[in-house]
Amino acid sequence: MMVYADLHIHSLYSTGTSSKMTLENIDRYGEMKGLNLIGTGDFTHPKWLRELKEKLVEVEGTNLYRFKKRKSNVHYMITGEISTNFEYENVIKRIHNLLLVPNFEVVDQLLDVLREYGDLSLNGRPELEITASEFVEIAKSTDQRVEIIPCHIWTSHFSVLGQKGFNSVRECYEDQTKNLLALETGLSADPKMCWRVKELDQFPLVSNSDSHSPYPHRLGREANVLEVKELTFGSVIEAIRKRRREEFKMTIEVPPEYGKYHYTGHRKDRRYLIGGIWRTHEVDVCLHPKEAIKLNNICPICRKTMTIGVLQRVEELANRPEGYTPPNYISFVHLIPLSEILMYVENTSSPVVKKIWEKYVSLIHSFGNEYNVMLNVPREELAKIAGPKVAEAIIKVRFGQVRYEPGFDGVYGKIIFKTEKDKQKDLHFKGLKGQTKLTDFS
Ligand SMILES: [Zn+2]
Numbered sequence: 001m002m003v004y005a006d007l008h009i010h011s012l013y014s015t016g017t018s019s020k021m022t023l024e025n026i027d028r029y030g031e032m033k034g035l036n037l038i039g040t041g042d043f044t045h046p047k048w049l050r051e052l053k054e055k056l057v058e059v060e061g062t063n064l065y066r067f068k069k070r071k072s073n074v075h076y077m078i079t080g081e082i083s084t085n086f087e088y089e090n091v092i093k094r095i096h097n098l099l100l101v102p103n104f105e106v107v108d109q110l111l112d113v114l115r116e117y118g119d120l121s122l123n124g125r126p127e128l129e130i131t132a133s134e135f136v137e138i139a140k141s142t143d144q145r146v147e148i149i150p151c152h153i154w155t156s157h158f159s160v161l162g163q164k165g166f167n168s169v170r171e172c173y174e175d176q177t178k179n180l181l182a183l184e185t186g187l188s189a190d191p192k193m194c195w196r197v198k199e200l201d202q203f204p205l206v207s208n209s210d211s212h213s214p215y216p217h218r219l220g221r222e223a224n225v226l227e228v229k230e231l232t233f234g235s236v237i238e239a240i241r242k243r244r245r246e247e248f249k250m251t252i253e254v255p256p257e258y259g260k261y262h263y264t265g266h267r268k269d270r271r272y273l274i275g276g277i278w279r280t281h282e283v284d285v286c287l288h289p290k291e292a293i294k295l296n297n298i299c300p301i302c303r304k305t306m307t308i309g310v311l312q313r314v315e316e317l318a319n320r321p322e323g324y325t326p327p328n329y330i331s332f333v334h335l336i337p338l339s340e341i342l343m344y345v346e347n348t349s350s351p352v353v354k355k356i357w358e359k360y361v362s363l364i365h366s367f368g369n370e371y372n373v374m375l376n377v378p379r380e381e382l383a384k385i386a387g388p389k390v391a392e393a394i395i396k397v398r399f400g401q402v403r404y405e406p407g408f409d410g411v412y413g414k415i416i417f418k419t420e421k422d423k424q425k426d427l428h429f430k431g432l433k434g435q436t437k438l439t440d441f442s
């Protein structure tokens, strides 16, 4: 069976998360998106854990769960994100790790151990005073079936290879590197960018949404497509670990430019020097790595070090040329959330206004779920339901014929749909995106 899995999300108990991030909403919107496996997120939080134990029921013998109240197709894997905070060469490192846990008995054993390193009730994504390598060792020794995935590995903050992280996975996880299941590429990077660093060949690359909101423009915006005989915790883990193309079909990625940390910059910089006087205009500084390096990474407005984007960080650590493809690579496809495409076409300010939502729902009712709309439904069929403009936009996204204004320093990138005049550029652009290919999705 085909599995569309988003294993990293957060509950309403994580800081900065929507109060709508309830199991009811995750189940409803996850199904509309086309996900059939979702990580619960935040299992370490006492209130969320109580809810999970009350509202989920195990699918007999699978170590995966279903929501008792609804008869949806969505299965749940128990997951949570932990920040490991530790000193390394006199600097505090904060590294985020995704934990995948087979069942609630193992959860209870793990919590007994993790509690010693920090207060688990403060945040759905707790901060623990422990090194990343010790953390992996402890998690694995609690139960060998527990899996650990370093999260959004390139983001400027809180990641193993980002600006504030390390220069290699090994440097951070030491002898526990061998116990990592995979690496999560994060929204601002895609597998192609990771292929430029030789060290990363040893790890499967997974993609998850890290969603803080249940709406389908956030949930499942990145995901993993697997094909397994039977859907169980073990079969999903093995499909990721072995990364055979018959089982690990592809990952769904937002274009890396869309992510919040693609370019280097400073957002809404307030200190603005004009004629020797500090003014409080808000200025966005968003730079390509080449420009940032020319400036020594110093912000031209406030003169502090800018937030180094993922593109620049990859360039710093790359030991292979752009365009290199490792022999055992897994395919991926770039997609933009459907409700955001509708927002651009209809020119509204938000993807959740009534007008957009009605159109979204009519497409989902006609074609089952969002992934099917985005990946498979022919243009004429789409046009019948949502009109020719929407159909055209979906097809353009599907075939990578869209440009993006890159995200930077916590600001999402924006889509730029092209006009007829840009057709020649389209061809060139498609050439640059040569690695992206669609896998048969039936
Ligand atoms: Zn994180």
Ligand SMILES: [Zn+2]
Binding pocket: 008, 009, 010, 081, 125, 151, 210
């Ligand atoms: Zn997260």
